[in-house]
C-alpha cells in the first residue's frame with residue numbers, strides 16, 4: 001500500500017475538503033482539485049491557511065478543499081474586507097480566496113479594487129464563468145457581447161475585464177488561466193501563493209448548466225435532443241469537465257465549451273512578454289480583446305510593492321497573538337492621561 | 346414680539362438681586378471663525394473656578410461661513426442638561442443678530458459689536474456694545490489672525506461683566522495651547538484688551554456673576570468620543586477600521602493618538618495595533634469581523650447612515666458568532682438629515698440590525714465615565730458572547746465637553762471568552778464549533794492558525810449543524826436558533842445592569858438611557874420641588890433587558906420612557922418585551938436636533954398626569 005506523502009507526511013487526500021456539491025463537470029471543481037494538488041505538492045501547513053470566499057457557486061468551493069484550514073464563506077462581494085481584517089489581525093496566515101465573476105465584477109467591484117490598492121496579502125481567485133450561476137443564469141459583468149443565456153437573452157453590454165481592472169488599480173500580481181488547463185492553473189497557483197501581496201488569478205471556469213443555450217447551433221448534441229428537459233431548470237445534465245492539451249508558449253488554441261461555443265486561448269510566451277512591465281501588460285490585454293482572445297499566463301507581477309501589514313508598521317507578532325499585558329496598558333498609563341486632564345492641582 | 350419679553354420692563358429698574366453661578370451663556374458666531382478656542386477657554390476658566398459647567402456646540406453641517414452657537418451652562422447645583430433660557434447672549438454674528446436678540450430671556454444681557462450700529466430695541470434686556478474692531482486694531486496681531494484672535498475680546502469683556510478671574514482664563518489658554526508661549530500671549534493680550542475696556546467703559550446693569558466654588562476639584566473636562574476611545578484602548582483594541590462620518594470621526598482621531606502613545610513597542614517602535622481607513626462602512630465592518638474572527642479585539646465607529654450600511658454584516662456576525670464592536674455616535678436622520686445634530690434615533694435599528702431574526706447587545710453610556718467603561722467592557726462582552734456588540738453614544742455626549750471624575754482602571758482582567766487551543770483538542774479528541782457544552786448557549790471557538798488537524802471550522806451564513814457543517818435540515822436550523830436565543834438570555838445577565846432609584850410611595854416611574862439622563866435628573870428634582878410629584882427612576886445601561894426592569898415597571902402605575910427620538914423606540918422595545926405591562930408604558934419622546942431639556946420633560950409628563 002503506502003500512499004504517497006509530502007514533506008509533512010500527509011497524503012493528497014489529507015488536503016481534500018468535504019465532497020463537492022457543485023454540478024459534475026463544473027469548472028470550479030477542477031480549480032478546487034488544483035488547489036488541493038498544489039497545497040499537497042508545496043507541503044503547505046493547512047493550519048497556516050485561511051480559505052475565504054464571497055457568495056456564489058464558486059464561493060461555495062472552499063468547503064471542498066483544505067479541510068483542515070479555517071474557512072470563511074462571507075457575504076456576496078465582501079470577501080476582500082474579511083481578508084483585510086483577518087490578514088491584518090494575523091499576518092502569519094496565508095489567505096486563499098475564491099470568488100466569482102458576479103461576486104467580484106459587480107457587487108464586489110469596489111472591495112476588489114480597494115483590496116488591490118492596499119495590496120492585502122491574499123491569493124484572490126475569480127472563477128469566471130460569465131454568468132451568475134447560483135441564482136440560475138443571469139448575465140454577469142464579464143459576459144461577452146453577443147453571449148446568449150436561456151432566460152436572460154443576448155448580452156449587448158461590453159464586458160469588464162477582471163485582469164485589466166486589477167492592473168489599473170496597481171495590482172502586484174495579475175494572471176489569467178483556464179480551468180481546463182490544470183498544468184497552468186497549478187503553475188500560476190504556486191506563483192500566486194509565493195507572492196506576498198494580492199495575487200489576482202482570473203480563471204475561466206465554464207458553467208455547464210447555465211452557459212448552455214439551446215439556440216446555439218453548436219450546442220451539445222445531447223443538449224439539443226433534450227431541449228424539452230432543459231427548460232426545466234432543476235434538470236442538470238451530466239458533463240465531463242473540459243480538459244485541454246498542454247499548450248506551448250505562444251500557442252493559440254480554440255477550446256470548445258459545453259454549449260458548443262469556443263473560447264480562444266493564447267498562452268503567453270515569456271520570452272516575448274515582460275511581466276514586470278505594466279504598460280505592456282495592459283497593451284497585451286487590449287490587443288487580445290480586439291482579437292477576441294483570452295491571454296493566459298502571468299500577465300503582470302511586481303514583488304517590490306509593500307503589502308498592507310508592511311504599510312501598517314505593525315509588530316512582527318500577529319496582533320491576534322499579543323498577550324493581554326501588551327493589549328491593555330498598565331494602570332500608570334491611565335493615571336498619566338488623567339493627570340494631564342484633571343483641572344485643578 | 347417674542348414671548349420671552351413678557352415680564353414688565355419696570356422690574357428692571359429696581360436694583361437687581363445678584364444671580365450667582367446659575368445661568369446660561371450663548372455665543373453666536375460664524376463657523377470657521379475660530380471661536381472654538383475662545384469658547385472653550387471661557388468654559389474651562391469657569392470650570393477652574395470650581396463651578397460646575399457644561400458646554401454645547403450647536404453647529405451647521407458646513408466648514409465655513411454658516412452660523413454656529415455655543416452654550417455654556419453655569420450651574421451651582423451641578424445640572425448639566427440643556428437649558429432653553431439664554432441669560433447672556435454674546436452676539437458676534439451680524440447675520441443672526443436680530444434672531445439672537447430674541448433668544449435672550451427677559452432680564453438678560455446682549456453683548457454685541459458696536460461697529461454694527463444696530464438699534465437696541467428690547468427694553469427688558471441689558472445691551473453692552475463692544476468695540477471689537479477698534480480694540481483688535483490697536484493690538485499687534487498679524488492680519489491673517491485678526492478674526493481668530495478677535496474672539497478673545499468678548500472673552501475679556503465677559504470676564505469683567507461676570508467677574509471671571511483673568512488668571513483662570515490664562516490657565517485655560519495655557520492648557521489649550523499646550524504651554525506654547527506665543528499663541529498664549531497673543532490671545533491673552535486680546536483678552537486683556539476686552540477686559541480693560543469693559544472695566545473702564547461699562548457700567549454693570551445686570552445681575553449675573555460667577556463666584557468661586559469647590560465643586561470641580563479633581564475633575565476633568567473631556568468629550569465623550571475621547572472618553573470612549575480611551576476606554577477602547579484599555580479594552581485592548583488592536584484593530585480598527587472606519588469611514589469618516591460626523592460625529593464619530595473624533596473618536597478615531599482620539600484613539601489614534603492614544604494608541605500611538607500607549608501601544609507602540611518600545612524596542613522596535615512598531616505598532617501593536619492597526620487602523621485602516623476603509624472605502625466605506627460596509628468594508629469597515631467587514632474588516633472588523635475578519636479581524637474579530639482571526640482573534641483581534643476589533644471595532645469600528647460610525648453614525649446612523651454608516652450603521653445602516655453595516656446591516657448585512659451585522660446579521661452575519663450574529664449568526665456566525667464573531668466578536669466585534671460597533672460604536673454608533675448617533676445623529677439625526679439620513680446623510681442629508683441633520684448630520685450635526687444629536688439624537689437617540691438608532692436604538693431599534695441597532696438592536697435588530699441585520700437580515701431579520703437577529704438581535705444584538707447594545708450599551709448606552711450616559712456620561713464620560715461610562716463611555717470609558719463601556720469602551721473596554723464592550724470587548725469583554727463581544728468575546729464572552731461571541732457576537733456583535735453595539736455601544737450607542739450620541740453627538741451630544743461624543744462631541745461636547747463634559748465634567749467627570751477621573752476614570753477608573755478596569756476592575757476585572759480582560760475576558761477573552763471561550764477559546765479552545767490545540768492542547769484542549771488533543772485532550773478531548775474532538776472539536777465541534779457550535780456545541781453548547783455548558784448549556785449557556787455559548788460554544789467555544791478556535792482561532793485560525795490553531796495547529797491541530799481538528800481545529801478548523803468553516804464560518805458561513807448558511808445553515809449549519811453543531812460541527813459547523815452545511816445543513817439545510819430544519820432540525821439543525823431550529824436547534825441553532827434555540828441556542829442563539831439561549832446565548833442571548835445569558836447576555837441578559839452579563840450586560841451592564843440598570844441603575845435604579847426606587848422612591849417609596851411613588852406611583853410614577855421614569856425610564857431613560859444614555860444622555861437623556863441629565864434631563865431626567867433635573868426634571869425629577871423640579872417635579873418634586875415645584876409640583877410635589879415623586880418619581881422613581883430606572884436608567885437603562887444596556888439591552889437586552891432583564892428582570893430588574895420588568896420588576897421596576899410592575900412596581901409603578903405609570904412608566905414614562907424619556908428619549909431623544911421621534912418614535913419612542915425604547916418604549917416600543919419595553920412594550921414588546923413585556924406585553925403584559927404594555928398598558929403602563931407611556932412614551933415621552935422628542936427629537937428636534939437638540940438634547941432633551943428638563944422643561945420639556947416636566948411639561949410633557951404633567952400633560953399626561
Ligand SMILES: Cc1ncc(C[n+]2csc(CCOP(=O)(O)OP(=O)(O)O)c2C)c(N)n1
Nearest residue numbers: 056057058076100101102103131132133134
Ligand atoms: C446581497 C446579496 N445579493 C444577492 C445575492 C444572491 N446571489 C447569490 S450568488 C449570486 C451571483 C453569483 O455569481 P458569481 O459570483 O458569478 O458566482 P457563480 O455562481 O457564477 O460561481 C447572487 C446574485 C446574495 N447572496 N446576496
Ligand code: SF4
Nearest residue numbers: 023026057133207208
Ligand atoms: S450551476 Fe454552473 S457554476 Fe454552479 S455548480 Fe453548476 S456548473 Fe458550476
Ligand SMILES: [Mg+2]
Nearest residue numbers: 100101129131
Ligand atoms: Mg459566475
